[in-house]
Amino acid sequence: MKFLRNPFVMILFLVIALGVVNVISPGAFTLFSTTVEAEVSETDDPELIEAMNGLVLYSEFNYQTLTQAKLDQLSYGFYLPIQYGDVSIAWSSDSSRFDIASVPETIPVMSQTGPIDIEVLHVQVLSLPSALQGNDPFIMTATFSNELHESQKQYTGQLVPVMPDDFWGGVFFTFFRYLSLFVEGVLTTLLLSLAGTVIGFVIAILLVLMRSIRPARHEATISRLLRKGLQGFAKFYVTIFRGTPMIVQAAFFWYGLGLFGDAMLCGLFVVSVNTAAYIAEILRGGISSVDTGQMEAARSLGLSYVQTMRYVILPQAIKNAMPAIGNEFVINIKDTSVLSIIGIFELFNQTRRIAGMHYRQLEAYFVVALIYLFLTYTVTHLLQKIEKRLDMPVKELTSSN
């Protein structure tokens, strides 16, 4: 297995291995940790309970309310109120990325009775995690107290990395921040294109056999009709599926006919039937490139037409056609991107999703172009090695005599 030592091949296998790990135990290899559980210490003081439930935090931007969703995606500063009615609130944080001001300031916020001024502590974000570090969870602890009681509530959130403004920074950020999403897309794309090529190959063999049936010497009318019907079907099939774009086929089967409940299944179906048409033509060429003497020799020995195809002609035809069939696989890696229109999150669709998160199209599509290039280059390289291997003569054994 010398070709495994190729760095490209190694990376490809690493990606596949990561994907398998991800499937077996989701989140095992992601760079990003998950949120922490919030805790509220017990109290029966109604005043404290009301304050704990009613307290609102404010963001730096227009003093908007800081919801839990925003706390989980935090990359800028915010304000912490220190008074709720008669309850006073003290704050502390476990994160070193915050600086909680010691001197309160006054900000205007909207309330049910109109704008009011409230006393708050300004929290400044000193640093954000890098794309490599991923989300950084934090806990803010608020201590609510009145003259009688004291109780604590914890606010949880995550500081998220921010995409750098420059191109290369953005590329780096996009790649590492969304690596697991890219890997998911790569795996879906590889699965669709590989399984599609293999299934398409099987269908193609059936098509080729249908098309190349020879009439028997004394052919009955019914078998003649059947033969003509099968030949006609095979020709029709190839014409239809090679003559229409895959994106149209996908939309036709998924949105039009509503075949399959699962977009992934429908996508696999579309790639397979589409590839079958191309491989059928490749195989037909492969068969006609086999010398007619091979067929004559086999028939002269008493092998039937089907036996001759199976044991003599097809093995040679398939071997001749191997490079072209491998090429279909590479083409499928690229062409499965059109399946994004039926909602499969293969590599391209995954990238659209990623690009939408930061509205930074250039970086995302640049990264995905590199990934596609890497995939096609590696697979081409791998196929060449396999072809060379197949071409190697059978190991010579010494005679048993």
Add this chain to the structure above:
Amino acid sequence: MNPLLQVVSLTKEFGSLSVLRGIELTIHEQEVVSIIGASGSGKSTLLRCMNLLEEPTSGSIWFEGVDLANEPVDLDRLRSKMGMVFQSFNLFDNLNVLDNVTLAPRRVLGVDKEAAEVQAKSLLESVGMSDFLYQRAKKLSGGQKQRVAIARALAMNPKVLLFDEPTSALDPEMVGEVLEVMRKLAKQGMTMVVVTHEMGFAKEVSDRVVFMDQGIIVEQGPPSKVFSQPKEERTKEFLKRVLNDR
């Protein structure tokens, strides 16, 4: 001697071209028949009609009591009893030497793998190819290929062997090894029909020589007669031409 294969008023046309024009030929058991004639005289076509690789236009081919050309017969079964050796060898390129020989016995006769290999090995030994059992057919020389092809045909225990110019595609120094194998077969009593340009072989080994010209059999008889005292003008001319070439 009993007739084994009988060709009766056989004609073959390719479109408007008439290649065989009424052939009558009987092959007897254990007989070696050489068919000679100029290129285009229809010798190969006649041979290929005998096992129906070419479908005759009209006429009959009687083999084992049935008319192959006209009756709905199990052609594969009958073909398996007529071995054929081709000018261009036609060994199966995807298989090694041993598998070339065992394929038909295993798939057509249903012989199990070990038995087929035992038989194949002894056949390959008899044609002097036992050192090449696991070689790809592609890698052999022409003479070696043809010897394997003969072993392959013999593996089906045929009643008759049809040779279609078996030495024409060989380098001169390899002709000898193939003819040697054929001589041995003739001595063992194998029925053989040989289309050939090797006049020496035809003269020495065959029981009967058939001379064809323009789709008909012009003259036939024992080699001593045909070669030394040809009756027909066309035979004389042909023999003069080919023997002077040598």
